Amino acid sequence: MSLVDRPFYSARPEWKDVEPLEQYENINPLAPILYTDEYKDATNYFRGVVRDGEKSERVLELTEHIIRLNPAHYSAWQYRYETLIALNSPLATELQLMDEIAVKHLKTYQVWHHRRLLLIQLRDPNPELKFIAQSLKADAKNYHTWSYRQWLLAYFNNDDLWSGELDFVDHMVNEDVRNNSAWHHRFFVVFQSGIRDSEKDRERVIKRELIYVKQSISLVPNNASAWNYLRGILDHNKLPYLTVQVFLEAYTLDTPPATGDIVDLENPPPSKEAQLPCPAAIELLADVHELQGAEGVGKAIDLWKSLRDIYDTIRKRYWDHRIKGASHREGV
């Protein structure tokens, strides 16, 4: 997988002053990689450069070459970064180069780590949001990409940076309502990253989020991400589960209830196409009941039995465990 028809370093006069250092191998190397000649040649010169401590423009060329052949070569990344700093190289140019390399190697740790180092130096986080949105188009659930966005927001933490975040995450959820990374990001933005001025009225914020997630559930009820988000709001804000009981009940029935003209924003019913009943709703309703003493536990057990026997049989042992635990506690 040679990148371009470029001669080996060993054939290039401008590298003549560097002594290439072959890799040390004992007689019986374990799990040796059958390197290509191109990789061998480049890494021989890299070991030579590192031994001499050379930090120069041509080292940037060499490390870029190695990184393109093996983006997980963390020593090449580390040495490259130190060289950039030593040469006082324009880091904005480096960042542009990384735009291209990152999209090719979205799943490599080093690509993102290097980017963080550059941003810490450049201190210009705002254009990054656009870059991240762009690379999420290639892989909307990429863990490194989302982590980088979370890091960027938390590290620089300026109001400008946060201002478009709810719209962004709304867009991502609309693209794919089952994208849990997007739901997680929403929780991070709303509840776990400090309270910004525009979000000071917490009662309003909590109400807004409850309506948001319930609306989403009403359109697509069988979506674990939304249910986890709903539970997250309740737990994080110490709201009693009882407050969602009315909302839940419609989702535990076999068919959507007949709806009147008045739409209750706090209790939106399942859409006509919804696949019912929804196991996640049954589970949460059982939790609601369980917290209401002996009589509730009886109802919870009936719901758990329906999950165990019909709606969620893969977790049979888990539902048995819940039934046993609650029966034991309440002496049912």
Add this chain to the structure above:
Amino acid sequence: MLDAPLPPCSRLGHVGHAKRCLSGLPSAQVELDASTMAVVFYCIGTLDLLEMLEGKTSESDRQSWRDWVWEQQTHGPNGSGFRPSTYMTPQRSPNVQEDCTSYDGPHVIMSYTALLSLAILRDDFSQLDRPGLIKFLKSCQREDGSFSTVIGSGDTDLRTLYCAFAISSMLDDWSGINVDLALQFVAKCRTYEGGYGQSPNCEAQGGTTYISVASLYLAPGSPSTRLTPPERQKTIQWLVRNQLSSGGFTGRTNKEADACYCFWCGAALQILGARELVNVRGLGQFLSSCQFKYGGIAKVPGEHPDPYHTYLSLAALSMYPPEADPTWAFGPLDPLLNARVETSNWARAHIPAR
């Protein structure tokens, strides 16, 4: 579907896959160049879990493997540990013992996998530089409690922290770690879903949830003070929900099942004392369908196998052996260190200073 009879475990096929990888990897795998030690651990570990190390390898092979692992122990001004391989080491006379350059130094994750590999090979650890290893861990811990993978790198996340914990536990010496600070970092990685992300603010993920739970239980002192009963309950709930109708586990909500998460989620459940909640039959069905016809286990059915998914699948099956099929029988596994119990006992008996 989950009730269908299991195809047999192709034990010899998996042995063959592990041995082939130990003898060499194709150039397309060049991305493993800086993590060869981990590959070695997964391969030797596969032979260990299948209890075929003695039967299918010679003592001279095993001796040369020990020698190779020891050759990766490097000593620098900031301590000692193991490097991934000689990928940054220049050819030199083997007699010259020089200090490593800072680009050829020890790596926390590689040190963990090297110690386990040597324990599998029943090494006596007489060559281990224990004070150096403790010093190395100390130089890798950062102000926020996390650990960098190599000295001076900002590349930190929970994986490295777990490896530092596992090393300290094997050494039975925690003096290289500020445990409280590290546990504060773990707590910051917890999410509203009940799992743990790779760094603070990140999405809950099966691998990092295993790592967090294992770290909480490896650390000296009582784990119950670090996880309240409702927290424990919520983590169990999240882990259990990750088992999908195929029987396999996913690593994140609404993602596909992947063989490695059968280990990460299954082991976390076992550590939390909730092993009875796993659908063992389903897990066996899924993992058996990930077997590759020429040996090895892939992340999902139909893909190519690799040492990582092969080892972790067999480790998951060691905790949750499907009943009634002798080819799927394994010895017990220590979920905290991620090694066969006999291996982890060996590590704990021979790694601490005497």
